[in-house]
Amino acid sequence: MAKVLCVLYPDPVTGYPPRYVRDDIPVITQYPNGQTVPSPQGPLGFKPGELVGCVSGELGLRSYLEAHGHQLVVTSDKDGADSTFDKHLVDADVVISQPFWPAYLTAERIAKAKKLKLALTAGIGSDHVDLKAAAAHGVTVAEETFSNSISVAEHVVMMVLSLVRNYLPAHQYAVNGGWNIADCVSRSYDLEGMHFGTLGAGRIGLAVLRRLKPFDVKLHYYQRHRLAPEVEAELGLIHHETPEDLVKVCDIINLQMPLYPSTEGFFNERMLSLVKRGAYLINTARGALCDRDAIVKALESGQLAGYAGDVWFPQPAPVDHPWRTMPYNGMTPHISGSSLSGQARYAAGTLEILQCFFEGKPIRPEYLIVDGGNLAGTGASSYKLS
Template sequence: MAAHMSAGGKKIVGVFYQAGEYADKNPDFVGCVEGALGIRDWLESNGHHYIVTDDKEGLNSELEKHIEDMHVLITTPFHPAYVTAERIKKAKNLELVLTAGIGSDHIDLLAAAATGLTVAEVTGSNTVSVAEDQLMRILILLRNFLPGYQQVVKGEWNVAGIAHRAYDLEGKTVGTVGAGRIGRLLLQRLKPFNCNMLYHDRIRINPELEKEIGANFEEDLDVMLPKCDVIVINTPLTEKTRGMFNKEKIAKMKKGVIIVNNARGAIMDTQAVADACSNGYIAGYGGDVWFPQPAPKDHPWRYMPNHAMTPHTSGTTIDAQLRYASGVKDMLDRYFKGEDFPAENYIVKEGELASQYK
């Protein structure tokens, strides 16, 4: 399978979430099925066939109907089409898989590499959106905001019920597991709060930037964890990080820790998190990533105490949608012309995985 082919009659399938009644509420709402990334007219005017659906699961799904003859698949982390080795094997014409956003772990990257598929994403498109969301969740959990809001909705008034577990962010130690684009943006946004900042990553931040941010590097994750009042997960999901935060790893954390995870749900041991929230070892857990997605109704994180969970929304703000839609259009245009993408956008190229997935 060639990485780039010349233009002419390509079949492109996009898998996005349905907007339904919200589709017409904002003309910039392009990240949904109805918005179709805003590229339908452009694609079809250039002779391409563009199919968009939210139906992605199972042998009878709309996606499955088009697997054998599609050339390009566009999917998102927010409503991921799981591109398994079995699906890749069926996709005889597939040349390119694009992630509209950041994070391509819904794709079997080893199978993609072995088959010669190109996998790319819109690097940087929603980093600001996710970093802002992480900061919001830290404050929501530390200040015990949600029970207060729920009191108001229920017509109650019990200050003690909120205040007994509400804290300031100032003076707390916040550690990020991963300090790539999102992790660094979060650290920069935390600086004005006068908290102690730590980070663990396989690559150390440039010394000048590290000094400017005011964060300290921790080479050993197990040394960093017990120091932190707040831990933020900012590492990609790989075979090394899948299920990394299990019962044993959580036990290394400080009792009463707050965890924010907008990276990937499968980095956490689902039941271990639910148990630790239930017994109070984790004082609060917040994020917008689950495994699988959409999360089933019986997912234990829906019902554990002291959580601030939402559907996967942090990286799909309207601003982020416009950025990743523009990035997808740019890469498709380059693909049709046989040109390379920006180097940082590649996840799999010519059989090689990007370093963060190795």
């Protein structure tokens, strides 16, 4: 019998389950790159479109795990030495966490988890796991690559339009009973003709570029591994050799790069000093890519016209986090990849990975981050161990 420790975000404050506004969600069979969606064996344990990413939703795993003699512990209490997470981690075989409510698997925690064999991210992004420590301790790290990439890309497009068109303040005027047209439009512009650049053009970054192409914007990108010439030609992309070159010319900058030690605090005062005055910055990658206080200062000075982010550090962000109250922000809790549609895919992928793990079958290479003591699969092209 294995002990599976699952850390998920809390239930809705109005109670679980919620009243769903739709009866179903579209059926997706494959992703844009041809990769098939998760394909676990047997019943899912939930109906696609249900809220399964919270504690009571349990990712729909209980019926499968208990039918096979395994123990499932689900909690949202993840921080501090006396947390439920730390209490059960010492004898857990599998840890499941989400980027939206990450259980930070530090080197110290991994050292205490003597039985831990699999650290599974329900979603995309395993930077809350110390990958070097996981590799050293023989812990496999896996995630559901591409499961919610389009969910995040759509969120980016929403944030871009919300900032550029000054939608959020304008909506608030309407809610408050006002008709402040001049106040609304004094910060509202057309997206058409602007220069949009993404730092990172992987699955999400490329999906964003494709979705913005019809808006007649000029598209720029920086990526360690340059995209194929035919993709550049199709989208009319302008490639930049360095991030600095890109940020100097773009009106809107999208952060879509992975977080590892060398990229932490990447968007700092120096980088912000290079951007065009009045640029907009979008970040659905990781909060720690940005210097927290430098972002606030740039908005207050007008160097940035707006900042929309879906990611914070730490997560959940404290109540007094300055990004909650800084001017011209479009912040959301980390929700971009946890739409009900995205949940259906990453919950199914979690089940698929668990089935492979317990049955001794290979986990799809695209799901692997660390395996056999080293980076593997997607991890080998996305992360560094130093």
